[in-house]
Amino acid sequence: MTQEKLIYIFNHFDHASKYSSHKELASGHINDTFLIETKEEPFYILQRINHNVFKDVPGLILNKVLVSKHIKNKLSHLPEEALKRRVLTFIPAKHGEYYYRDEDGNFWNVMLYIKESVTHEIVTNKEVAYEGGKLSGDFLNLTSDFDASVLTEVIPKFHDMSFRFWQFDEALKNASEERKEKAKLYLDKVIELKEEMHILQNLKEFGEIKIRVTHNDTKISNALFDKDNKGLCIIDTDTVMPGIVHYDFGDAIRTICNTAAEDETNLDLVTFNVEFYEAYKKGFLEKVESALTSLEIKTLPLAAKTMIFIMALRFLTDFLNNDVYYKTKYPEHNLDRAKNQFKLIDSMVSQMDV
Known part of the structure; x- marks a missing residue:
């Protein structure tokens, strides 16, 4: 995936950020996931959903968005910055849906990156x-x-x-x-x-x-x-x-x-x-x-x-x-x-x- 292609796809989403750099995150086995760093925070996660594995990608993305919005409503008492760390925030594309489909038929979605966070591959304690x-x-x-x-x-x-x-x-x-x-x-x-x-x-x-x-x-x-x-x-x-x-x-x-x-x-x-x-x-x-x-x-x-x-x-x-x-x-x-x-x-x- 070229830098130009990633920028092109990223800019189809409704954000006010300017691309600075990216790196691929290799933790998943099905989708392609990239950390998009921008001139100013927030940073973003740009993800290609594998439509060979998931046959209804628009339905899948709608599931994610609906559930995240529901959890956000339940946690609306939290300050905005704390809320963004407790639940995934999805960014709509400029055409209004929460995904962009490129000319090759690939589906992409974008969410806010939760900074200063870690994951564990195994449990050690x-x-x-x-x-x-x-x-x-x-x-x-x-x-x-x-x-x-x-x-x-x-x-x-x-x-x-x-x-x-x-x-x-x-x-x-x-x-x-x-x-x-x-x-x-x-x-x-x-x-x-x-x-x-x-x-x-x-x-x-x-x-x-x-x-x-x-x-x-x-x-x-x-x-x-x-x-x-x-x-x-x-x-x-x-x-x-x-x-x-x-x-x-x-x-x-x-x-x-x-x-x-x-x-x-x-x-x-x-x-x-x-x-x-x-x-x-x-x-x-x-x-x-x-x-x-x-x-x-x-x-x-x-x-x-x-x-x-x-x-x-x-x-x-x-x-x-x-x-x-x-x-x-x-x-x-x-x-x-x-x-x-x-x-x-x-x-x-x-x-x-x-």
Whole structure:
């Protein structure tokens, strides 16, 4: 991407700033993200939304804007500068929409850069886990009165357990005998856990758990902190859509509480960090407990187990499908990822009443 092209795109948005320089931010895996520095603050984040992954980009961007505006209204008692650090601020394009589509068909959006902020790729202490839990809980609490039905489902069936089992069954039908044999132990585990892993989806479908606004990608790197590691706000809201509280809680726990990398092959190193779990849960409930039902709270541990399982199932499915979805570095990479997640479940169950 040339400097001239970036300036051209940036100047299609309704700001009064003059471009000074830019640098690419490499934290995301899907979109292209640039920090735009200007002659005078504020600085901006310019982002290209990957329309090959997200099929309805205008709907996705509208989701982000509507949810941010709702949170801003809830926090309107804060001073303006403090408010800009607590919630993402999107800048409209000059034609009025919150995106610009370039001549190549790419969609771009712009938001204010939150200065003097930091992110964490992994959690190294319980204080960061606690602050991350507070941020996620606060996001859910502040949006608890937002009508989730107006949001676009940007990735249909993303956490739908029945759909993931259907994909698994189809992969199993077509898998080679060699791959089925290598995965046999884990194929048995899938069948063993099938009924339990549908509990939350059944509660959702029977209307016993409320459909809410959920973030759906609650890894710790999507939480923004100040220099003292106090939580500021949730970022990367591309996957905001209707869901249940368990998606956000469970996926955060899955990524925060694994003591090893997701593809660590030495399973002795893979354990479930209960201390981080308790710290995250404490912060989470401090912010959102009043907006949850007793059933939602009671089933939070099951949420963690379920979200770990759904990733194990997806890795295993891709292995059976000859690795067509996730990038792999060697033939059994996806199987190793699945083994890793199943070990995390075993570690969790051995330490907690789940």
